[in-house]
Amino acid sequence: MKNSVSFDNQNLVMPIENSFNQKQKRNVNPSQFDFTVGDFCFNLKDKIGSGKFSIVYKGYNITNGKRVGIKQMKQSQFQTPKMEQLLMNEIEVNRKLKSNHIVQMHDLIYQDIWIYMILELCPEGDLETYLEEAGGMLDEEESLDILTQILEGLKTLIYHGYIHRDMKPANIMKKGQTYKLADFGMATKVDTAGRDFIQEQVGSPLYMAPQILQNQKYTVKSDIWSIGLIFYQMLFGKTPWPARDIQSLISAIKEIPLRFPYDYPIGEQAKHFIKGCLQIEESDRFNWEQVFSHPIFNVNNKGHLEYGYKFDDKFKNIMRDLQQAAYLYQLFSRFDDLITFFESNHIFNQLKTLDFISQKEYVDSDELIRIFQEYDFVDLQDPASHILMDIKEIIKQNKYDIKSIFNVYLGQNAEKLNLTQFTKILHQFLPGLHDKEIEHCFEAFDNDNDGLISFQEFEYHLNFGITNSYKQKDKIKTKGMKIAEEIRTIIVEQNTTLKQLFFQFDHGNTRQLDFEQFKSFINYIKPEMHENDIKDLFQFFDERKTSHVSLGNLEKVINKNSSLQAKRKSIFIMH
Numbered sequence: 382m383k384n385s386v387s388f389d390n391q392n393l394v395m396p397i398e399n400s401f402n403q404k405q406k407r408n409v410n411p412s413q414f415d416f417t418v419g420d421f422c423f424n425l426k427d428k429i430g431s432g433k434f435s436i437v438y439k440g441y442n443i444t445n446g447k448r449v450g451i452k453q454m455k456q457s458q459f460q461t462p463k464m465e466q467l468l469m470n471e472i473e474v475n476r477k478l479k480s481n482h483i484v485q486m487h488d489l490i491y492q493d494i495w496i497y498m499i500l501e502l503c504p505e506g507d508l509e510t511y512l513e514e515a516g517g518m519l520d521e522e523e524s525l526d527i528l529t530q531i532l533e534g535l536k537t538l539i540y541h542g543y544i545h546r547d548m549k550p551a552n553i554m555k556k557g558q559t560y561k562l563a564d565f566g567m568a569t570k571v572d573t574a575g576r577d578f579i580q581e582q583v584g585s586p587l588y589m590a591p592q593i594l595q596n597q598k599y600t601v602k603s604d605i606w607s608i609g610l611i612f613y614q615m616l617f618g619k620t621p622w623p624a625r626d627i628q629s630l631i632s633a634i635k636e637i638p639l640r641f642p643y644d645y646p647i648g649e650q651a652k653h654f655i656k657g658c659l660q661i662e663e664s665d666r667f668n669w670e671q672v673f674s675h676p677i678f679n680v681n682n683k684g685h686l687e688y689g690y691k692f693d694d695k696f697k698n699i700m701r702d703l704q705q706a707a708y709l710y711q712l713f714s715r716f717d718d719l720i721t722f723f724e725s726n727h728i729f730n731q732l733k734t735l736d737f738i739s740q741k742e743y744v745d746s747d748e749l750i751r752i753f754q755e756y757d758f759v760d761l762q763d764p765a766s767h768i769l770m771d772i773k774e775i776i777k778q779n780k781y782d783i784k785s786i787f788n789v790y791l792g793q794n795a796e797k798l799n800l801t802q803f804t805k806i807l808h809q810f811l812p813g814l815h816d817k818e819i820e821h822c823f824e825a826f827d828n829d830n831d832g833l834i835s836f837q838e839f840e841y842h843l844n845f846g847i848t849n850s851y852k853q854k855d856k857i858k859t860k861g862m863k864i865a866e867e868i869r870t871i872i873v874e875q876n877t878t879l880k881q882l883f884f885q886f887d888h889g890n891t892r893q894l895d896f897e898q899f900k901s902f903i904n905y906i907k908p909e910m911h912e913n914d915i916k917d918l919f920q921f922f923d924e925r926k927t928s929h930v931s932l933g934n935l936e937k938v939i940n941k942n943s944s945l946q947a948k949r950k951s952i953f954i955m956h
């Protein structure tokens with residue numbers, strides 16, 4: 382039976398009456414269901430969703446057989462003023478707002494220890510689930526259609542003087558091909574012209590505007606930031622900045638420019654819309670009028686942005702590594718020190734072929750920096766790379782010691798991690814990871830494919846790109862590994878062997894080369910190699926610091942690091 386319940390002797394809610402509850406022919410037998418709530422019934426097995434404070438079941442209206450969503454919440458959760466206000470917000474917004482793009486509430490029932498919201502059923506679930514089922518991203522046309530529907534719901538919200546404050550894919554429901562806003566617990570009344578400032582920190586961190594993340598005052602424009610992120614995520618299957626905790630997200634937003642994946646060009650207007658929504662400063666961000674009237678919603682404004690130049694895979698791989706290193710080392714102004722002469726030369730040769738600079742006698746750094754900052758060369762098909770980037774950022778922000786982490790989860794008398802132990806480590810950083818995501822990461826870390834992860838493998842993947850006050854990056858090792866792989870490739874291309882080449886320069890037949898001999902050896906293989914690269918390579922191969930490079934050590938290092946480098950580039954290309 383329906384009851385109107387009060388907290389603190391105040392009558393807070395009234396049953397919501399509408400045509401939905403008008404008596405019709407009964408065609409549902411309540412005895413066949415686990416629970417009956419007023420004129421509605423449901424089974425526990427028909428759970429279709431859950432949140433922090435509620436579980437949603439598929440149910441039925443006993444009086445007419447129509448399917449409904451039944452949101453079940455414990456009354457005890459709403460005893461504090463703050464929690465009580467969240468409940469009142471959701472009830473008030475749902476009662477006032479009527480739109481085909483807002484999930485409607487049909488009834489509100491208090492029964493025993495529970496509160497039940499009877500909602501419009503959206504059987505296809507939420508946008509988050511739909512994106513996962515679609516492989517993470519959608520094409521531009523479908524993304525734009527969903528964005529248009531989301532904004533239709535937001536128009537109603539704004540018109541009535543509310544902002545949502547918890548916009549995210551999980552709060553956008555799908556009913557057929559119609560998308561609807563849901564979950565208005567964080568919604569609040571505000572001056573929609575943007576004159577009122579709000580201080581309260583609410584919402585889901587990944588989609589929060591920077592002002593909310595930093596506990597600063599914000600305005601109605603906070604939802605616009607969230608809209609830009611959701612649209613970006615639909616298009617590219619990820620958000621622009623790597624983060625799994627608030628501090629690393631704030632750092633990423635401040636330090637990484639908004640980039641668009643190079644391999645997935647989108648329309649100019651789509652790009653302009655996202656840029657306008659994702660301005661860090663509220664004064665620079667679109668207002669709601671600019672959002673609703675943006676040219677992207679003009680039906681005649683279609684077509685993709687086709688870049689006027691093409692980069693090969695090697696160029697893109699180098700730029701991926703640069704972008705990762707530039708963020709983790711904060712070296713935007715001096716990133717060239719991290720790459721080899723071959724790599725930098727390859728980039729500039731590519732740039733010289735582009736129409737917009739082909740008439741120049743030289744390539745200035747501004748051109749490279751513009752490309753570096755505007756385009757994201759991430760491999761969107763790599764399921765493990767984003768996870769690894771997030772873990773490394775957490776390690777960097779919290780100054781964790783990799784060796785200590787490894788040893789804590791290592792079994793007794795064991796030297797390597799199995800999948801179970803590796804899973805525990807990943808869950809320490811990212812509790813929400815799915816089994817499949819962990820399996821992808823495990824396969825990526827397991828360089829020798831023995832089903833276990835050694836500390837060397839663990840350290841190799843987690844140390845690449847990490848530096849701070851207590852651990853500096855070994856630049857010589859990184860450059861040496863890259864050059865070693867290039868040497869191996871050249872040897873294969875010339876159909877020779879390392880040993881045959883080596884003995885051409887080992888004049889004393891000592892099976893080792895001093896620096897001058899080593900320099901001649903490298904120059905024979907690659908005449909244009911810069912001397913600084915040769916010096917770094919010599920130090921890298923001279924592991925025993927004897928001022929000589931032996932044939933055995935050269936073979937061992939090149940073979941070992943070429944396989945590691947190949948696997949890292951194929952699996953862990955960062956953004």
